[in-house]
Amino acid sequence: MTHETLNAAAGTLPAEAIDAIERAATSAHRHEDLFSERAAHIRQSAVRDVFDISMRPGLISLAGGSPYLQSLPLERLGTTAAKIIAEDGLTALQYGGGQGTEELRTQICAVMAAEGILDARPQNIVVTAGSQSAQDVATKVFCNPGDVVLVENPTYVGALNTFEAYQVQVETVEMDGAGLVPELLEAKIAALQTAGKNIKFLYTIPNFNNPSGITLARDRRQQVVDICRNANILILEDNPYGLLRFDGQPLEPLRAANPADVIYMGSFSKIFAPGLRIGWALVPEHLQRRYYLASEAVTLCPPTLNQMLVSAYLRDYDWKGQIATYRGLYAERCHAMLAALKEHMPSSASWTSPEGGFFVWVTLPDGVDTYPLLQKAIDAGVVFIPGAAFTPSDEPSNKLRLAFSAVDPDAITEGVRRLAPVLREAIAA
Numbered sequence: 001m002t003h004e005t006l007n008a009a010a011g012t013l014p015a016e017a018i019d020a021i022e023r024a025a026t027s028a029h030r031h032e033d034l035f036s037e038r039a040a041h042i043r044q045s046a047v048r049d050v051f052d053i054s055m056r057p058g059l060i061s062l063a064g065g066s067p068y069l070q071s072l073p074l075e076r077l078g079t080t081a082a083k084i085i086a087e088d089g090l091t092a093l094q095y096g097g098g099q100g101t102e103e104l105r106t107q108i109c110a111v112m113a114a115e116g117i118l119d120a121r122p123q124n125i126v127v128t129a130g131s132q133s134a135q136d137v138a139t140k141v142f143c144n145p146g147d148v149v150l151v152e153n154p155t156y157v158g159a160l161n162t163f164e165a166y167q168v169q170v171e172t173v174e175m176d177g178a179g180l181v182p183e184l185l186e187a188k189i190a191a192l193q194t195a196g197k198n199i200k201f202l203y204t205i206p207n208f209n210n211p212s213g214i215t216l217a218r219d220r221r222q223q224v225v226d227i228c229r230n231a232n233i234l235i236l237e238d239n240p241y242g243l244l245r246f247d248g249q250p251l252e253p254l255r256a257a258n259p260a261d262v263i264y265m266g267s268f269s270k271i272f273a274p275g276l277r278i279g280w281a282l283v284p285e286h287l288q289r290r291y292y293l294a295s296e297a298v299t300l301c302p303p304t305l306n307q308m309l310v311s312a313y314l315r316d317y318d319w320k321g322q323i324a325t326y327r328g329l330y331a332e333r334c335h336a337m338l339a340a341l342k343e344h345m346p347s348s349a350s351w352t353s354p355e356g357g358f359f360v361w362v363t364l365p366d367g368v369d370t371y372p373l374l375q376k377a378i379d380a381g382v383v384f385i386p387g388a389a390f391t392p393s394d395e396p397s398n399k400l401r402l403a404f405s406a407v408d409p410d411a412i413t414e415g416v417r418r419l420a421p422v423l424r425e426a427i428a429a
């Protein structure tokens, strides 16, 4: 706000308020050059940007990948939380160990066993503030500015934001319908290493990739690990959706047979509740010390009360039954979305058919940029995330992500029906 504008507003604002605004404006300018170089690399997340828009009444949001929490036993959970504070408040509200509580880490081993990781021990685990924080710690521990991180194309926008904030060079490897293409991974690594680049890790979401819904095929899993091992590159395996498979056969995580090569990241955000911000990293023994120290330096300790609530949930509730409920719910929603796409989408559009997770990835013909279509879709009463958000380059993209997790089947059908004419018009243009 300029001085003149402030003076003009003087009739309506008290003098102290004007002083405060002027001081803030001057300070903002004065401190501009104090930002780190890193701060300039922290980019806005398209997903967070549309979060508020998505809340507008009347809009159908196929944008955010929020879990559908309505099926949680909220009243009972409230009683459990109150009981933890009443009976164990001096522990629950106190600082705890940096690695997380022993009880929760022991229970996390059982959660991972349900996925096929049978050799995890509590001492191999650090509890983190969501798996987002586990990604951040990994990048902090392994990457110098200019180092290379490999990602699938497309990949999770939150991970891209983390990597870019550490001034890492993010290089993409293409996927096909069966996930990351091993030959392309191998060729990319060879080219980068020949160019003298320092590749630190491959970040991969092998199950129901966010945003594409694609799953890495069984016969490619060991190939991917072997390629990385031969090139001396770690793997950061991000598996928040693994237990939410509603079609097809479960596949072993990359970590299961490769304990020395993979940092595995899990989360209670999709199988329980994201607001608790409880995730974890299962870290190979030879990397643990520095990883744990770095995690502690970020959060001191993961939230004690929330850990105790998750522990009580895993101990006293039917968490496997709840996951089965989620699976049924997301299957119904996914199938509603696929049916609606089949009915309403233009014939030149194609889309993925996920076997789990939250997302369908729609591809329009080459040359169509989905970013400018977002406002038109909002005007038509539906929200999606444009594909560009899921690439490091932010280059125009003919893709878009639709989330089916948080919206009931009728609203999904209506949302796709609203979206179709917007896409059809853009294709015809």
Ligand code: PMP
Residues within 6 Å of the ligand: 065, 129, 130, 131, 132, 133, 156, 158, 205, 210, 238, 240, 266, 267, 268, 269, 274, 277, 278, 279
């Ligand atoms: N990884 C992926 C692939 C995700 O989709 C998300 C959340 N959308 C996260 C990590 C972050 O999860 P958390 O809430 O555990 O930080």
